[in-house]
């Protein structure tokens with residue numbers, strides 16, 4: 001089977017998906033800027049160089065031309081900003097898979113919301129606004145607390161919680177550069193995710209994870225060590241409404257074959273409210289987190305779904321796992337790591353991975369990457385113990401920079 005895979009080495013976890021495709025028996029043609037990266041050389045049968053991977057029309061033209069009439073069996077992408085180029089290429093080449101219209105439902109927030117609403121599923125009440133007057137009108141109609149965010153947003157950039165008129169005044173000044181915003185009812189509650197690997201719209205793998213704290217709080221406060229914890233038992237009544245919601249959203253949007261990653265809120269009364277969804281694998285090392293949870297290889301499972309239309313046996317989850325992202329104190333280069341040895345002495349058996357920046361490495365920009373200055377993964381069969389261990393990492397392991 002011939003698979004064209006867009007951006008097979010970026011973001012970094014794409015390298016593992018590319019090797020998964022090769023292991024599943026695909027002949028992979030990678031598409032990216034420049035020369036084929038060494039990290040995927042052994043896994044690809046060919047390479048198509050493009051000038052601008054983010055320029056959809058250019059990618060479609062260049063790849064169609066380079067293929068010279070050869071029709072691949074699949075065209076795939078798992079990086080958010082190129083999933084629409086993959087759909088456009090499928091349409092252009094007559095390749096099976098999700099159409100551009102289906103992919104728009106996963107990419108464009110207003111379209112996504114309209115389709116989720118039309119299916120009668122619960123999402124925050126939302127208004128769009130492109131002038132200050134429209135924002136005020138929406139704010140008065142919906143009432144506080146509210147969230148304001150760009151229609152074309154990512155990474156929680158320019159996203160604000162509004163609790164008062166004074167808040168709104170301040171935020172409007174900061175939003176001058178954003179052409180269009182969504183004004184939404186603020187959903188009180190815990191923030192969860194729901195992931196799947198689907199074959200023709202049917203989930204063959206499912207996962208639920210919990211953000212502690214919310215993605216927004218984690219993105220706004222440098223001192224926080226964000227935690228993402230996987231849920232071991234998806235039948236737990238605490239999360240079951242989110243699983244039901246997730247399955248319904250996937251049906252409503254016409255998912256085909258591949259990964260999905262949804263965010264949802266659990267209200268204090270236990271209801272699930274839709275946040276957003278993407279037709280790609282989750283970032284923030286969450287595929288690794290899910291692998292540690294199930295002792296599985298989801299890079300390969302996704303590839304099997306793409307290549308063979310099925311995945312191998314995936315057993316029950318032996319663990320709840322949690323990843324803790326660390327941000328160094330101070331600026332510059334990592335100077336010291338405190339508390340790690342003591343933590344490993346006490347709990348080493350529960351530590352699945354230590355992936356902190358080494359001494360001397362320059363800090364990453366925490367505002368630009370959720371990966372921050374590294375992470376630890378802990379796991380335990382008992383989710384209560386898992387989160388206690390993760391919180392201990394958050395509060396007792398520290399990186400210093402200077």
Ligand SMILES: Nc1ncnc2c1ncn2[C@@H]1O[C@H](COP(=O)(O)OP(=O)(O)OP(=O)(O)O)[C@@H](O)[C@H]1O
Pocket residue numbers: 124147149153154155156157159184185186187188191214215216217263275276
């Ligand atoms: N209506 C809402 N109620 C409560 N919190 C919200 C709401 N909308 C957004 N948030 C918070 O803001 C974060 C970012 O919003 P959202 O996920 O919609 O945008 P994004 O910028 O595309 O996100 P990402 O960080 O996933 O790229 C959410 O993860 C959540 O913590």
Ligand SMILES: [Mg+2]
Pocket residue numbers: 215263276
């Ligand atoms: Mg989000």
